[in-house]
Amino acid sequence: MRRRALLAAAAPLFAGCGADRSPSPSATRPDTPTPSDHPTATAPEEPPHYEPTGRRYVTLQGSPFERIGVDTLPDPVPFAGDVTLLAQPAGGDAGSLRIGLAHGGDRPLQVRVNHQRLPFVPTAADGGTLAVSHIDTWETDDDCPRGDIGVLPATSKWVAEPGETIEGDREVFAVHGRDVCFPSGSYRFTNGYAVERPREGDAELASFTWGFTLEVGSPE
Numbered sequence: 001m002r003r004r005a006l007l008a009a010a011a012p013l014f015a016g017c018g019a020d021r022s023p024s025p026s027a028t029r030p031d032t033p034t035p036s037d038h039p040t041a042t043a044p045e046e047p048p049h050y051e052p053t054g055r056r057y058v059t060l061q062g063s064p065f066e067r068i069g070v071d072t073l074p075d076p077v078p079f080a081g082d083v084t085l086l087a088q089p090a091g092g093d094a095g096s097l098r099i100g101l102a103h104g105g106d107r108p109l110q111v112r113v114n115h116q117r118l119p120f121v122p123t124a125a126d127g128g129t130l131a132v133s134h135i136d137t138w139e140t141d142d143d144c145p146r147g148d149i150g151v152l153p154a155t156s157k158w159v160a161e162p163g164e165t166i167e168g169d170r171e172v173f174a175v176h177g178r179d180v181c182f183p184s185g186s187y188r189f190t191n192g193y194a195v196e197r198p199r200e201g202d203a204e205l206a207s208f209t210w211g212f213t214l215e216v217g218s219p220e
Contacts, residue, residue: 002044043055050077050208062088064182065095065172069213071190076206081119081162081195083212085170090184091128092140097132103160109205110159110198113191117156119166120211120216122149124175130214131175132189144181145173155195159198172214187214 026152039196052071059067068083077100086096101119103109122133138147158166174181190211198201 005008006053012189019111048206050074050206052210055213058083058085060085064089064184064216064218065214066217068097068213069215071210071212073208073210076196077208078209079103079111079195079210080107081210081212085120089145089172092143092145096147097170097172098167099170099212100165100167102157102161103162104163105208108159108161110200111197112154112155112157112194112196115208117154117166117168118158120170120189120191121156123191124149125189125214127187128175129178129185130172130187130216132166132170132172134170136171138171145171146171146176146178146181148176182216184216184218187216188212189214 001201031161050073053074054072055069057067057069065085065088067084070081070083073079073081082100083104083112084098086098087093091133099120101111113121117134120132122131124131131147131196133147133149137149140146141159160166186212190206190209192209194207195205197205
């Protein structure tokens with residue numbers, strides 16, 4: 001319920017779009033300059049952008065992945081993400097995650113990313129050591145899944161109905177050129193999302209960053 005605040009916060013951005021914005025008649029003398037005599041260009045107001053406010057951690061079974069920290073979003077954002085471990089990397093195979101994005105608002109909204117595909121586009125972690133991708137771009141090299149992210153230059157959109165969730169399975173593997181397969185450490189993966197008003201010119205209401213942190217321990 002609290003996440004519905006985005007709709008109220010975003011409304012002023014579009015309120016009065018069809019109103020008459022011309023200056024009101026002036027009561028000054030005819031030779032007195034009016035605002036229309038010296039027009040001033042103003043830049044359009046940018047939609048608000050929201051960053052995560054915290055992280056919810058889940059302890060995992062097995063190795064080398066030990067914990068997942070899922071970003072939590074501020075109240076104005078009517079979306080919440082979730083990440084579930086499906087399989088640890090083993091025997092030269094990549095690890096597997098299920099990533100979801102749920103709409104908790106009360107009206108349809110469109111979510112857009114600038115690459116394929118929702119709910120989480122291929123990306124490398126900070127430092128470029130590990131990668132998450134939905135495309136089979138890795139191969140087994142010396143008992144380690146190694147590859148590169150496969151980013152398709154296309155826009156992905158999802159018209160989210162209230163209460164709807166979009167999910168997708170992703171694979172985690174090491175990036176080519178790394179000596180250690182899954183080095184111990186904390187790896188953060190993020191995506192940027194635009195929230196738009198569907199079927200009304202796709203006007204952007206806001207944007208937000210969401211992602212998760214994967215903690216990798218020492219191999220057993």
